[in-house]
Amino acid sequence: MKPNVLVIAGHDPSGGAGIHADIEAIHSLGGLASTLITGLTVQNSINVQGFALTDVDLLRRQARALLDDYQFSAVKIGMTGSPDIIRFIGEVLDELPGVPVVLDPVLAAEAGGSLGEASVPQALLNDIFPRSVLVTPNLPEARTLTGETDIDLCGEKLLASGCLSAVITGTHDDTDAVENHFFMRSGTRRWQWPRLPGSFHGSGCTLASACAAQLAQGRSLEGALDEAQHYVARCLQNAWQAGKGQLIPDRRG
Numbered sequence: 223m224k225p226n227v228l229v230i231a232g233h234d235p236s237g238g239a240g241i242h243a244d245i246e247a248i249h250s251l252g253g254l255a256s257t258l259i260t261g262l263t264v265q266n267s268i269n270v271q272g273f274a275l276t277d278v279d280l281l282r283r284q285a286r287a288l289l290d291d292y293q294f295s296a297v298k299i300g301m302t303g304s305p306d307i308i309r310f311i312g313e314v315l316d317e318l319p320g321v322p323v324v325l326d327p328v329l330a331a332e333a334g335g336s337l338g339e340a341s342v343p344q345a346l347l348n349d350i351f352p353r354s355v356l357v358t359p360n361l362p363e364a365r366t367l368t369g370e371t372d373i374d375l376c377g378e379k380l381l382a383s384g385c386l387s388a389v390i391t392g393t394h395d396d397t398d399a400v401e402n403h404f405f406m407r408s409g410t411r412r413w414q415w416p417r418l419p420g421s422f423h424g425s426g427c428t429l430a431s432a433c434a435a436q437l438a439q440g441r442s443l444e445g446a447l448d449e450a451q452h453y454v455a456r457c458l459q460n461a462w463q464a465g466k467g468q469l470i471p472d473r474r475g
């Protein structure tokens with residue numbers, strides 16, 4: 223049976239990031255993605271120009287329909303958009319005790335366009351971090367969430383907010399190789415990946431969804447993250463220039 227991942231994230235019409243990325247990654251890794259779409263964005267491969275959030279009552283009805291029907295093996299959360307939607311997500315997670323939650327704390331697109339209200343970081347820290355087995359911020363997101371600049375201090379503070387583990391991805395850092403820093407309660411681990419030319423739309427979404435797909439199949443946290451990074455590396459190696467902006471990963475992996 224395919225493991226079923228509940229994805230709660232936003233729609234990116236360019237097909238690069240958001241729910242498209244989540245569905246493609248989870249499908250490619252052998253899972254089924256069920257989706258609650260928190261909002262629609264206006265964007266292309268260059269930048270985000272705006273967003274409109276989904277009515278919370280509609281999301282609640284969709285969630286009820288799914289929860290009455292499916293058993294979920296993992297949850298992946300991406301763009302949340304507002305504290306109201308974050309509260310709703312907390313209600314959904316209350317109904318899924320023991321199901322591993324991967325949170326990609328999406329705040330803005332790489333080119334800067336906002337993907338949520340200003341109070342989203344604090345609401346995520348309060349309501350969703352303590353319920354997550356893995357959070358996957360990139361370095362700018364980790365800095366915004368923690369108020370620290372040093373990666374190790376960012377990691378410490380992320381763990382202090384209650385998540386079981388955190389990976390801070392180094393795509394946006396200025397190091398020669400891309401270094402992904404994984405913080406667990408038992409210690410830290412680093413992976414290094416060659417820095418590929420160009421920048422990619424949806425690499426963070428792809429990584430978080432791949433982790434959720436792996437966890438849904440019963441892998442350990444560290445094993446899931448390891449497999450997911452290898453998958454993302456393949457997707458990025460085969461990325462292509464679909465438009466005038468960032469490259470779009472090929473998630474057939």
Ligand code: PLP
Pocket residue numbers: 231232233234239240241263265270300301328330331332337422423424425426427428
């Ligand atoms: N979710 C949505 C709906 C988005 O539009 C974006 C970026 O534009 C993201 C998430 C984050 O994308 P990335 O994986 O590039 O961090």
